[in-house]
Amino acid sequence: MTDMTIVLRSLRARSLASVVTVAMVAVAVALLLVLLSMRAAASEAFRRGTGNVHLLVSADASPLVAVLNGMFYANAPANPLSAAKVKEIAEGFPWQWTLPTQLGDSFRGSPVVAAPKKFLTTFEPIVGQGFSLAQGRHLENDFEVVVGSEAARTHGLRVGAKIAMTHGVSVAGSEHVGHEHTDHPYAVVGVLNPTGSAHDRALFTTLESSWIIHAEERREREHESEPEAESHAHEHDHAHDHIDAADLTDADRLVTGILLRLPTRPGSDASASIAAQFDRLRRDTSITVAQPAQQIGRLMAIVGDIDWLFVAMGVVVLVSSAISILLATASSMELRRRQVAILRVLGASAWRVFVLGLTESTLIGLAGAVLGCAIAVVGCFAASALLAQRVGLTFGTGVDPRSAAMVVIGAVALSALAGVIPAAKAYRTTVASHLRPIA
Amino acid sequence: MLPTPTRESRAVDGLFIDGLRFSYGREFSLHVGSLRLAAGEQVLLAGPSGSGKSTLLHLVAGLDEPEAGSITIGGRDIIAVHGARRDRLRGQQIGMIFQTFNLLHGFTAVENVMMPLMMLGVAQDAMRQRAHDALRRLGIERPHADVDTLSVGQQQRVAVARATVTGPALVLADEPTASLDPEASAAAIAVIREACVTAGASLLVTSHDPTLRGEFERVIDVREFVTVGVHA
Numbered sequence: 028m029t030d031m032t033i034v035l036r037s038l039r040a041r042s043l044a045s046v047v048t049v050a051m052v053a054v055a056v057a058l059l060l061v062l063l064s065m066r067a068a069a070s071e072a073f074r075r076g077t078g079n080v081h082l083l084v085s086a087d088a089s090p091l092v093a094v095l096n097g098m099f100y101a102n103a104p105a106n107p108l109s110a111a112k113v114k115e116i117a118e119g120f121p122w123q124w125t126l127p128t129q130l131g132d133s134f135r136g137s138p139v140v141a142a143p144k145k146f147l148t149t150f151e152p153i154v155g156q157g158f159s160l161a162q163g164r165h166l167e168n169d170f171e172v173v174v175g176s177e178a179a180r181t182h183g184l185r186v187g188a189k190i191a192m193t194h195g196v197s198v199a200g201s202e203h204v205g206h207e208h209t210d211h212p213y214a215v216v217g218v219l220n221p222t223g224s225a226h227d228r229a230l231f232t233t234l235e236s237s238w239i240i241h242a243e244e245r246r247e248r249e250h251e252s253e254p255e256a257e258s259h260a261h262e263h264d265h266a267h268d269h270i271d272a273a274d275l276t277d278a279d280r281l282v283t284g285i286l287l288r289l290p291t292r293p294g295s296d297a298s299a300s301i302a303a304q305f306d307r308l309r310r311d312t313s314i315t316v317a318q319p320a321q322q323i324g325r326l327m328a329i330v331g332d333i334d335w336l337f338v339a340m341g342v343v344v345l346v347s348s349a350i351s352i353l354l355a356t357a358s359s360m361e362l363r364r365r366q367v368a369i370l371r372v373l374g375a376s377a378w379r380v381f382v383l384g385l386t387e388s389t390l391i392g393l394a395g396a397v398l399g400c401a402i403a404v405v406g407c408f409a410a411s412a413l414l415a416q417r418v419g420l421t422f423g424t425g426v427d428p429r430s431a432a433m434v435v436i437g438a439v440a441l442s443a444l445a446g447v448i449p450a451a452k453a454y455r456t457t458v459a460s461h462l463r464p465i466a
Numbered sequence: 467m468l469p470t471p472t473r474e475s476r477a478v479d480g481l482f483i484d485g486l487r488f489s490y491g492r493e494f495s496l497h498v499g500s501l502r503l504a505a506g507e508q509v510l511l512a513g514p515s516g517s518g519k520s521t522l523l524h525l526v527a528g529l530d531e532p533e534a535g536s537i538t539i540g541g542r543d544i545i546a547v548h549g550a551r552r553d554r555l556r557g558q559q560i561g562m563i564f565q566t567f568n569l570l571h572g573f574t575a576v577e578n579v580m581m582p583l584m585m586l587g588v589a590q591d592a593m594r595q596r597a598h599d600a601l602r603r604l605g606i607e608r609p610h611a612d613v614d615t616l617s618v619g620q621q622q623r624v625a626v627a628r629a630t631v632t633g634p635a636l637v638l639a640d641e642p643t644a645s646l647d648p649e650a651s652a653a654a655i656a657v658i659r660e661a662c663v664t665a666g667a668s669l670l671v672t673s674h675d676p677t678l679r680g681e682f683e684r685v686i687d688v689r690e691f692v693t694v695g696v697h698a
Binding site: 028029030032036037039040365366368369370371372373374375376377378379458459462 | 556571572573
């Protein structure tokens with residue numbers, strides 16, 4: 028038997044109050060940890076997504092929407108950019124690279140990014156860290172697809188699989204199913220390693236593949252809407268007219284965004300050049316120009332103000348749980364004055380009794396903090412899955428260890444502090460007066 | 467009044483009180499010029515309820531602070547030491563038995579008996595062995611039962627075991643028979659006295675029950691030491 032036995036028996040003797048107090052601390056710790064971890068993960072997830080892109084051009088309503096759609100695949104952009112506009116922008120400045128992209132198709136809710144073949148070897152989702160293959164190879168031909176790690180995991184895709192894309196980006200998990208491009212199955216030729224960004228849940232194919240499919244569908248629709256006589260006359264021409272890249276016209280070559288990178292020299296600051304090109308491009312009112320890094324910074328600043336409110340609420344909950352520890356321990360101490368007096372008669376010093384009281388509240392804090400961490404792990408996982416589904420962001424699922432350490436230390440320290448007053452009451456217990464028989 | 471013992475005899479006395487003064491305001495004053503219990507001696511401290519018996523016991527146990535005097539137990543003055551040292555001395559040299567036993571609820575019989583040994587830092591194995599031995603000597607057959615499940619008689623035996631397990635120089639029993647019928651009362655006193663003999667401890671029992679006077683060779687009336695309604 029040790030002093031800890033006394034503490035544990037004391038907690039057991041008022042098990043309901045102990046469990047409720049531990050639960051309060053656990054909820055407060057879990058809430059704080061999930062908020063802090065999600066905050067860190069969100070910041071990281073956004074930071075990771077934009078990579079080495081300097082500017083993004085689209086026809087979206089605002090620069091932030093352009094970035095969320097074009098780089099985080101929140102939604103399919105509603106308005107396309109014409110081939111002429113792409114050419115004009117590409118030739119308007121000696122860019123290091125330009126990567127036109129088209130979003131609009133999906134595979135079982137995962138977005139399909141149609142881009143030039145060099146996209147996966149040119150664009151780096153994290154600066155300095157390009158895409159790398161876990162399986163297979165990069166795109167070489169049309170109607171091939173390379174699958175992001177999360178998409179491959181979710182849909183069980185491996186190299187060699189044949190898949191059909193769906194027109195439209197449906198919300199993952201929803202029942203909405205668009206028109207399936209069954210005429211042109213895609214072959215999975217590669218699976219990417221995880222990057223920790225939104226690109227992990229995308230599938231990548233060539234622009235020409237997407238253009239061909241949509242061109243065929245568009246022509247078929249036009250053919251169906253022609254008058255019957257005319258339709259018969261052109262039957263020969265349109266008889267399931269499969270077209271290839273050479274048949275594409277400018278009307279087919281639509282994109283939804285252009286990723287741009289300015290030429291840079293190692294060690295030099297490109298921000299002035301980026302700003303200059305940004306200003307030049309935004310004079311064109313038919314397009315929306317965004318500096319992804321800047322937009323994400325603004326978004327995080329807005330979100331940051333809100334999530335600090337949540338963090339503050341978490342701290343308030345933690346403090347109120349400490350107050351509940353104080354009340355629970357103080358009221359139980361009133362009932363245990365006799366026990367304290369008996370311990371003193373048996374040779375326990377006042378200081379030892381004080382430490383027993385303090386240990387009791389600290390133990391409640393520690394148990395609550397540990398339980399809170401466990402809840403937070405589950406909570407982060409759930410929040411991450413929910414955000415991936417609702418917002419389309421790939422978040423880290425783990426609890427941030429530094430935040431966990433801080434919150435656990437804070438919870439235990441607060442609990443210990445809450446135990447000081449009850450422990451001091453125990454310390455000051457007048458032994459003789461509490462040994463008398465109860466009337 | 468007993469003669470003042472020599473330095474040598476004090477060292478082996480169960481209890482020696484010298485020049486003890488204590489008062490509650492102007493209403494109650496206690497003065498013990500000299501009181502000695504030889505090692506192993508058993509004394510009844512008699513007196514009606516509220517006459518100051520418990521106050522004297524609490525002073526002897528170092529739970530109340532006297533205005534003057536010394537209280538030497540097993541050769542060590544408990545008034546001369548303070549704080550944790552006094553608590554430790556109390557744990558080593560004094561065993562206490564209460565009218566309502568004051569056992570720790572939620573603990574087993576053996577855990578209650580181990581408690582004073584734990585406070586003295588006795589090793590776990592030795593502590594357990596000594597507690598079991600003490601309970602066995604007193605006829606407790608369910609040492610691992612929660613004390614709340616034991617009969618009143620067994621609870622009292624557990625309290626006696628707890629008071630004597632450390633091998634104290636002095637056992638203080640505060641009205642141990644107050645809530646018992648005469649038959650049970652005699653049996654309880656017999657158990658306490660026998661346990662103290664086994665432990666080699668002196669015994670100071672307080673009681674307002676006049677029938678106990680015949681059980682003890684030496685009876686002291688607390689009213690010898692007490693003045694009520696003092697107006698300085």
